[in-house]
Amino acid sequence: AQSVSQHNHHVILSEAASLELGCNYSYGGTVNLFWYVQYPGQHLQLLLKYFSGDPLVKGIKGFEAEFIKSKFSFNLRKPSVQWSDTAEYFCAVNARTGGSYIPTFGRGTSLIVHP
Amino acid sequence: KAGVTQTPRYLIKTRGQQVTLSCSPISGHRSVSWYQQTPGQGLQFLFEYFSETQRNKGNFPGRFSGRQFSNSRSEMNVSTLELGDSALYLCASSLRTSGMSDIQYFGAGTRLSVL
Numbered sequence: 001a002q003s004v005s006q007h008n009h010h011v012i013l014s015e016a017a018s019l020e021l022g023c024n025y026s027y028g029g030t031v032n033l034f035w036y037v038q039y040p041g042q043h044l045q046l047l048l049k050y051f052s053g054d055p056l057v058k059g060i061k062g063f064e065a066e067f068i069k070s071k072f073s074f075n076l077r078k079p080s081v082q083w084s085d086t087a088e089y090f091c092a093v094n095a096r097t098g099g100s101y102i103p104t105f106g107r108g109t110s111l112i113v114h115p
Numbered sequence: 116k117a118g119v120t121q122t123p124r125y126l127i128k129t130r131g132q133q134v135t136l137s138c139s140p141i142s143g144h145r146s147v148s149w150y151q152q153t154p155g156q157g158l159q160f161l162f163e164y165f166s167e168t169q170r171n172k173g174n175f176p177g178r179f180s181g182r183q184f185s186n187s188r189s190e191m192n193v194s195t196l197e198l199g200d201s202a203l204y205l206c207a208s209s210l211r212t213s214g215m216s217d218i219q220y221f222g223a224g225t226r227l228s229v230l
Contacts, residue, residue: 001174034218043118044205044221090158094217100171103148103219107157 002027006106021076023091033074034092083115119222133194140208147189152203201229
């Protein structure tokens with residue numbers, strides 16, 4: 001069965017620090033990759049996605065992620081975080097299994113940014 | 116346009132009871148997926164409904180069931196509740212243009228506590 005691993009469960013940074021959240025998945029076939037974010041008191045929402053093409057994708061609020069197929073990774077990055085980036089971040093993979101697909105989420109990374 | 120609406124927001128039940136949760140998708144979205152979110156397991160996919168048919172199913176026991184109505188609204192039912200069913204249940208809707216590439220829009224969730 002496919003799985004998604006997010007290595008950092010809790011990350012604490014100061015404003016202006018750089019961020020990288022790791023995401024690895026286990027599946028050898030074609031995948032679509034997503035990062036979702038849940039700000040305090042808000043719904044889960046899409047941050048960015050990768051389907052095909054340029055492996056470096058840009059999302060909202062200055063976030064980007066790089067798909068490295070050989071490493072089965074889709075790490076999220078931001079050069080300079082802000083206090084408003086405090087949230088929980090989820091990596092997700094859609095992979096075809098037989099005739100259907102099962103979306104699989106990582107357990108999430110809680111990011112706290114101190115002003 | 117209105118987002119995904121889940122009712123009720125909170126529920127308290129006792130072991131052995133059953134519960135029904137409701138989800139109204141974004142207007143025009145025909146796919147509704149359900150997830151269980153717990154601190155230990157993260158988001159786990161329960162099932163997806165599209166055009167009143169279950170299209171995908173996660174690895175949950177048969178106590179968890181769902182249905183979708185002709186207006187795309189969906190209900191999820193859990194019978195014979197167990198303590199371990201305490202969780203946040205999230206509903207997500209999508210256009211389901213291609214399944215794997217769908218972006219999901221999440222509701223606020225229903226928090227179920229089983230005593």
